[in-house]
Each structure stands twice: as structure tokens, then as C-alpha cells.
Amino acid sequence: MNQSKNYSIDKLLQYVGNDVNQINEMIKIFLDTIPPDIDQIQKMANINDWQRVYEIAHRIKPSIDIFEMNNILEDIKKIEYQAHENNAEGNLDALIKELSEKVNSVILLMQKEIEK
Amino acid sequence: MFVVEDDPFYGELMKRHLQLNPDNDVFLFTNGKDCLANLYLQPDFISLDYRLPDISGFEVMKKVHIEYPDLPIVIVSGQEDVKTALDLLKDGAYDYFVKDNDTKDRLWNLINKLREKKRLNTEIDILKEEVGIKYNFNNIKGTSQALKSVFKLMDKALKTSITVSITGETGTGKELVAKAIHYNSTRKKSQFVAINVAAVPSELIESEMFGHEKGSFTGAVTRKIGKFEQANNGTLFLDEIGEMDLNMQSKLLRVLQEKEITRVGGNDIISLDSRIIVSTNRSLVDEVRKGNFREDLYYRLLGLPIDIPPLRTRGNDIIILAKYFIDDFCKENNLKPKKISHDAHDNLMKYNYPGNVRELKAVIELAVVLSDEDEITADNINFNSADSVTNFLTNECSLVEYNNQIIKYFLNKYEGNVLLTAKKLDIGKSTIYRMIKNKEI
Numbered sequence: 001m002n003q004s005k006n007y008s009i010d011k012l013l014q015y016v017g018n019d020v021n022q023i024n025e026m027i028k029i030f031l032d033t034i035p036p037d038i039d040q041i042q043k044m045a046n047i048n049d050w051q052r053v054y055e056i057a058h059r060i061k062p063s064i065d066i067f068e069m070n071n072i073l074e075d076i077k078k079i080e081y082q083a084h085e086n087n088a089e090g091n092l093d094a095l096i097k098e099l100s101e102k103v104n105s106v107i108l109l110m111q112k113e114i115e116k
Numbered sequence: 117m118f119v120v121e122d123d124p125f126y127g128e129l130m131k132r133h134l135q136l137n138p139d140n141d142v143f144l145f146t147n148g149k150d151c152l153a154n155l156y157l158q159p160d161f162i163s164l165d166y167r168l169p170d171i172s173g174f175e176v177m178k179k180v181h182i183e184y185p186d187l188p189i190v191i192v193s194g195q196e197d198v199k200t201a202l203d204l205l206k207d208g209a210y211d212y213f214v215k216d217n218d219t220k221d222r223l224w225n226l227i228n229k230l231r232e233k234k235r236l237n238t239e240i241d242i243l244k245e246e247v248g249i250k251y252n253f254n255n256i257k258g259t260s261q262a263l264k265s266v267f268k269l270m271d272k273a274l275k276t277s278i279t280v281s282i283t284g285e286t287g288t289g290k291e292l293v294a295k296a297i298h299y300n301s302t303r304k305k306s307q308f309v310a311i312n313v314a315a316v317p318s319e320l321i322e323s324e325m326f327g328h329e330k331g332s333f334t335g336a337v338t339r340k341i342g343k344f345e346q347a348n349n350g351t352l353f354l355d356e357i358g359e360m361d362l363n364m365q366s367k368l369l370r371v372l373q374e375k376e377i378t379r380v381g382g383n384d385i386i387s388l389d390s391r392i393i394v395s396t397n398r399s400l401v402d403e404v405r406k407g408n409f410r411e412d413l414y415y416r417l418l419g420l421p422i423d424i425p426p427l428r429t430r431g432n433d434i435i436i437l438a439k440y441f442i443d444d445f446c447k448e449n450n451l452k453p454k455k456i457s458h459d460a461h462d463n464l465m466k467y468n469y470p471g472n473v474r475e476l477k478a479v480i481e482l483a484v485v486l487s488d489e490d491e492i493t494a495d496n497i498n499f500n501s502a503d504s505v506t507n508f509l510t511n512e513c514s515l516v517e518y519n520n521q522i523i524k525y526f527l528n529k530y531e532g533n534v535l536l537t538a539k540k541l542d543i544g545k546s547t548i549y550r551m552i553k554n555k556e557i
Contacts, residue, residue, distance in 0.1 A: 011217070012129075014220070015129050015132065015133040015220055016129070016132045016136075017136060022132060026125070026128065026129060026132070029124060029125050029128050033123075033124050033125050034125070058194050059122055059123045059167065059194070060123060062126050062215040063123055063125040063126050065216075066126070
């Protein structure tokens with residue numbers, strides 16, 4: 001994994017092979033779906049719908065793992081756990097905000113990569 | 117195959133991964149309802165996410181299994197909960213995978229395994245069909261009146277699950293008739309299980325028939341399923357039933373009455389639904405009279421009696437069978453078809469075949485091997501047993517009994533034609549009619 005990028009496509013290659021078109025298409029699907037999901041997590045957290053927060057975090061966790069976004073994955077796991085336990089006190093809001101920033105940053109990086 | 121996954125990226129990833137094998141035709145659904153609505157496509161396999169936006173994976177699995185109970189469904193989930201996994205497996209999931217680095221390999225291997233299983237099942241179905249064709253009534257060769265009577269009774273046996281008792285000399289084809297009844301009946305999808313009662317030592321027969329539990333006696337190292345259980349919903353063929361000892365007869369009688377068994381050393385009662393076909397080359401009536409066979413069991417087993425006539429009484433069936441065996445043997449050994457010469461034909465018709473159809477087959481196969489031309493001659497026909505006259509005389513009957521047997525033999529041979537029989541034996545036809553009337557023959 002390229003540490004400077006905070007993501008890797010090594011696992012993706014194992015799934016779809018070395019076909020560049022396939023890889024780009026899959027990255028595009030990821031870029032189209034993850035940001036709305038993160039927005040949704042934020043919205044649901046704002047209205048204290050922790051069950052929905054848990055469900056979205058649980059759903060996107062494997063996709064984040066495919067790109068080996070380990071920092072983001074750790075945050076997602078924490079959010080998933082705390083939302084599931086209804087443990088909304090503490091730093092969950094801050095954690096979601098941090099997650100959003102990290103995702104936005106890596107998404108920008110990925111967009112630049114595929115536009116090259 | 118279906119991939120049901122609510123995360124669009126992960127679903128697409130699985131779909132594309134599975135499509136790396138061009139044999140995999142993959143449909144992706146992001147919710148349970150779409151999956152259920154498309155079941156008409158009849159997938160071979162479903163990869164199902166446990167958490168779906170509309171209905172749970174568990175509910176989807178239950179609904180799919182109502183329509184397709186054997187359809188393998190693998191639950192693929194981010195849930196790492198052992199209890200959920202066990203519950204799903206208990207409720208019919210084929211397997212349970214957690215989404216991790218091994219998911220794709222496990223899914224890939226599983227699909228290959230399922231595909232191989234499906235191939236083997238198809239092969240089994242084809243073989244079953246072939247066996248069914250092999251035991252079609254048309255493959256029991258012969259046109260004699262005696263055989264036609266057998267066919268009529270076989271046909272009646274198909275319509276119910278009545279017990280069938282087949283009698284006939286050795287080599288007449290008792291097992292072939294039993295198999296033909298099974299493979300043409302509604303029980304053909306279940307097993308035909310045969311046990312030769314005479315061939316199993318008396319101390320093992322109970323365990324062989326009813327099975328045993330592990331440790332029930334010295335040497336019972338594993339549980340064994342008995343022939344009765346194997347034949348459940350199918351047919352159990354008890355060959356040479358006349359050889360069964362009295363102790364075992366009483367156990368068999370109880371099983372036939374109760375329609376249930378208990379394995380040796382076990383306590384569980386196992387209900388049975390099998391058709392029983394028995395065969396013997398002995399006269400069970402005589403065995404009952406001698407005290408060797410229980411009368412109550414005899415009546416329980418009698419059911420629909422089918423007596424297969426000896427080959428020597430089946431007239432031209434000998435030639436029909438001989439030609440069939442020649443063609444079959446030539447085909448199997450890539451030989452040119454051979455005819456039967458006039459002399460060979462006469463020799464075949466004169467012999468009395470103590471070994472019946474089995475013996476005829478052996479005689480014909482040897483004749484095909486020995487013949488150098490495209491015709492089997494009398495020289496190629498070798499009968500193994502002593503000549504027919506010697507065979508006949510070894511029975512040591514009275515002259516009157518021999519007389520009756522000779523007339524009966526010719527009557528059978530000429531399919532009940534009294535005039536022809538009288539002409540061949542140079543006796544008056546009224547003599548034969550009188551003997552028939554007096555039930556001497």
C-alpha cells in the first residue's frame with residue numbers, strides 16, 4: 001500500500017483481475033456510493049438515529065476494507081460498535097466528523113488518480 | 117447464480133469476481149424482494165447478505181426454500197456472530213461466510229464444489245434412467261404364453277405396493293423380474309436393495325437386515341444401516357427366502373406386521389415403507405409342511421405369486437433369447453453379428469436347460485467365441501451339464517410320473533396345442549384331454 005495515498009487497490013486486483021477498465025469502473029462505483037453513505041451517517045447522527053448509523057457503518061465496512069483504508073476502517077468499526085450499543089455519548093459526533101474529513105480527503109485523491 | 121447484497125460496491129465486486137469464470141451467469145440484487153421476484157430464473161446458487169434493507173436474509177432464505185427446498189444458499193455477512201451463523205445453518209443455510217479476505221476464495225471453491233455435485237447428480241439421473249430402460253419389460257425376452265402370463269402379473273404388481281413372491285428354478289431370472297417391477301413402479305426413484313438370504317451367515321443376518329448401533333456387539337465399530345432402512349420408500353428383494361432360519365423368520369414376520377424396525381443394540385424405532393419382493397427356488401408350501409418355514413410368514417409373504425416358467429417349457433423363447441444373447445455379445449465385443457444354423461437351432465431346442473436362461477447365455481457366448489464363420493453351427497454348441505435324458509432320469513420318478521412329465525413338457529413347448537402334442541408323441545388326443553380333465557398334468 002502506498003502510505004501517502006492511504007488506500008490500496010491490491011485487494012481489488014485480486015477480485016477483478018488486471019483489467020484496467022474493470023478497475024476504473026469499480027473505483028467509480030466506490031466514489032459514487034461512499035460519499036452519500038458518509039453524508040447519511042452524519043444526518044442520522046444529527047437526529048440520533050443510531051440504529052441507521054449502525055446499519056450504514058456495518059454495510060460499508062467491507063468496501064472500505066477492500067481498499068485497505070485502514071484508518072477509516074478503524075473509525076467505521078468504532079462508529080458501528082458505539083451506534084450499536086447506543087453509546088452515543090462521548091466522542092461519536094467528533095468521530096463521525098473526523099471520518100467525513102478522512103473520507104473526503106482520500107476520495108479526492110482517488111478521483112485525481114483515475115482522472116490521470 | 118444470484119448475489120444478493122445491499123452495498124452496491126461490494127455486490128458489484130462479488131458479481132464481477134464470480135464472472136471471471138465464464139460459466140457463471142451472475143445476477144445482482146440489492147434487496148430481498150427483487151431476489152424473490154426473480155426466482156423464476158431458477159438459480160443454481162444464491163449468495164445472500166444477512167442484512168438487507170427490506171427483509172432479513174433469514175426471511176429471504178425461508179421463502180426461497182419453500183419454493184426450492186434444495187437450492188444452496190450461502191449467507192455472506194459482515195456479522196461475526198457465532199450464534200447467528202449456527203441458527204442460519206440449522207435453518208437450512210448451506211454455509212455461512214463472514215466478509216473478510218478469504219470470502220472470495222471460499223465462495224469460488226464452494227461454487228466449484230456445487231457445480232461438481234450438480235454434474236454428479238445429473239450423471240446419477242442419467243444412469244438411473246439407463247437402469248430403468250435396462251429393466252423395461254421389453255427387455256425380458258420371449259413371446260411364449262407362459263411368459264405372457266408372467267408379464268400380466270408383473271403389470272398388476274406395478275399398480276400397488278403388494279408383496280410379490282417369485283418362484284422359479286435357478287437361472288430363470290427371478291431377480292430380473294423383481295428389478296423390472298421396481299424400476300417400472302412409482303418407487304423407482306428410491307433404491308432397489310437385494311439381499312441373498314442364503315449367502316449371509318445366520319449370525320450376521322439380523323444386523324445385515326435391520327442394521328446395528330455402534331458397540332452393539334464385538335466388531336460393531338460403527339453404526340450400520342440395514343437393508344430394510346436402505347430400501348425405505350423403495351423395494352427390498354429377499355432372495356432365497358426359503359433358506360432363512362426359523363428364529364429370523366419370526367423377527368421378519370414382526371417387522372412386516374409392524375412396518376418398523378429397531379437396529380440391533382438400538383432403541384429408536386424406525387418406520388418403514390418398502391415393497392417386499394421375495395423369491396425362492398424351493399416350494400415354500402413343502403417347507404411349511406416340513407416345519408422349516410412359518411405358515412404365518414408364508415401367508416404374509418405370498419402376496420402376488422409369480423411363477424417363472426423353466427426355459428425348457430418356453431418353446432421358441434429359447435431361440436429368441438439365443439439370438440438376443442448373440443447380438444448382445446457380438447455388440448459388446450465388436451464382432452460381426454452371427455446367425456444360428458439349422459442344426460444348432462435343433463440342438464438348442466432339444467436341450468432341457470437345468471440352469472435355464474443363465475445357462476443358455478453361457479452356452480451362446482461360448483458358441484460365439486468358438487464359431488469361426490458368420491454362423492453358429494451345432495459343433496459350437498456345448499452343453500455343460502450331463503445330457504438332457506440323464507438329467508431327466510436322475511429325478512427317479514415312477515413310470516406314470518415320467519409319462520405325465522413328458523406330456524406336460526410337450527404341451528408347454530407347443531403352447532398348449534393338444535393336437536400337435538398328440539401328433540409329436542404319437543398318442544391319441546383324447547388321452548391328453550382326459551389327463552388334463554383329471555388334473556394328471
